[in-house]
Amino acid sequence: GCGLELFSSSTKxxxxTGWPSFWAPLHNAVAEDRDTTLGMLRVEAHCRRCGGHLGHVFDDGPRPTGLRYCMNGVAMNFVAAEEETRVRIPNRT
Structure with a gap:
């Protein structure tokens, strides 16, 4: 991972589901690709900078986006910022 900030606690x-879920990522933080593994069509979410797998995106989330970014909590670090919590992909050295 590269340590890029991915989500804000204001969208959590x-x-x-038991998984950390957000209705939107931070601007220009998360990229998406089609995932056809397991015999189904899903949308994979990954870090736009390093490509680290984060989880999947579903269309059953709340307003305003209607999306549910269902993230792998093990793939992320929850870091307190000045006014809110930001979620980052961990640095792996």
Whole structure:
């Protein structure tokens, strides 16, 4: 991982899935690709800078986007910022 900030706590919500869920990433932080593994079509979310796999995006989230970025909590660090919590992909050295 590269340590890029990915999500803000202001977009986090309880999806009832047990996975950290957000309705939007930070601007220009997350890239998406088609994922056809496991015999289904999903949208994979990954760090736009280093390509680290973060989780998947589904269209059953809350307003205003209607999206649920269902993230792998092990793939991220939760870091307190001045006024809110920011989520980063961990630095791997």
């Amino acid at each position: 919500f309880d999806s009832g």
